[in-house]
Amino acid sequence: MASILGYIAASLDGFIATEDDGLDWLFRHDKPGPEEKDYDRFLRRIRTVVMGRGTYDFIANDPSPWAYGNQRVIVVTSRPIEDPKGPLETRSDIDALIAELRALQDGDVWMLGGGRLQMAFMERGALDEIQVFVIPEIIGGGRPLFPATGLEAGLTLLAAEKTPEGFARLHYAFNRAPQAETAA
Secondary structure (H helix, E strand, C coil): CCCEEEEEEEECCCEEECCCCCCHHHHCCCCCCCCCCHHHHHHHCEEEEEEEHHHHHHHHHCCCCCCCCCCEEEEECCCCCCCCCCCCEEECCHHHHHHHHHCCCCCEEEEECCHHHHHHHHHCCCCCEEEEEEECCCCCCCEECCCCCCEECCEEEEEEEECCCCCEEEEEEECCCCEECCCC
C-alpha cells in the first residue's frame, strides 16, 4: 500500500505563496549545492504525484521543462486540460482517488502544491505524513499553509532539523483519524 505524503515549504508567518501566487520569496533560497538535496532523496521514493489544478496551472505556465517524467502525475480538476505540459491524468472525485492511491503497490504518493488539496486529504484521514520546510522569510500575507476548516488532528513529530540552507524541516506523522469540528 502506498503512503500518501505531504512535502511543502511555508514562510515563517505561515504562507505558501503571496496573494498573487508569487514564490519569489521561496526561489531566492533555491541555491543548488554539491550535497544531495533533501528534495532529491524525497523524490526518488515517489511514484505518483498528485496536484490540484492551481498548482498544475502554475507549473504549466513556468518555462522550465516538465519535472515529473519518471512519475505518474494526477491533476485533481473538474475542467479539461487542453494541451498538457507533460504526461498526466485527471481526476475529479477525491474519495475515489484516495481509494485508487491506497491500492498502488509501486511507490509512494506526493501531494504536491497548495494546502487546499492536502487539507481535503487530511479531512479524510488520507495523509500519512507531512514535511514542512519553514523558510526564514516573513511575507506578510498570502495563501495560508492550510485553509481554516475546523479540522483537528493529532500528529507525531518524527524529525525536526536545521537544513544546510537554514530552513527548519519539520516531519510529522498523522497518528489518529482527524475530527472536523461540527457547528453547534
